[in-house]
């Protein structure tokens with residue numbers, strides 16, 4: 001499994017294509033599991049043509065070893081939001097989870113601050129959420145919004161554990 005079976009691509013009001021919940025997805029559910037990924041070292045990236053570079057910069061994220069990782073499943077269409085409903089699990093780095101209940105038809109969003117390649121130019125945000133930060137960049141420190149987001153993630157993971165018992 002890579003992307004949750006109830007998550008499918010559609011036209012997004014945020015940007016181009018997006019991923020939407022087809023059915024209700026409960027808080028704590030696994031939305032994406034590390035799956036089909038193409039990795040580029042910085043040197044391999046430099047050798048790509050301009051069109052390819054653009055695609056990689058638009059869709060790839062940087063892993064902890066500095067490799068640019070491009071998802072080959074639909075998860076690359078997941079748009080950014082400064083109020084995301086999906087976030088990386090803090091207990092299992094190969095998994096992303098729902099950090100709140102997601103209603104059918106709702107767009108699934110992620111905070112690209114977790115993915116944006118370090119050292120790349122910040123991206124302008126158009127998510128229109130009330131707490132929009134306007135710019136998306138990799139955060140090296142732990143600003144208040146990131147602390148709040150991590151609390152939401154911990155809360156969602158606890159819920160999932162309770163359900164298992």
Ligand SMILES: [Zn+2]
Nearest residue numbers: 082125127132
């Ligand atoms: Zn925003």
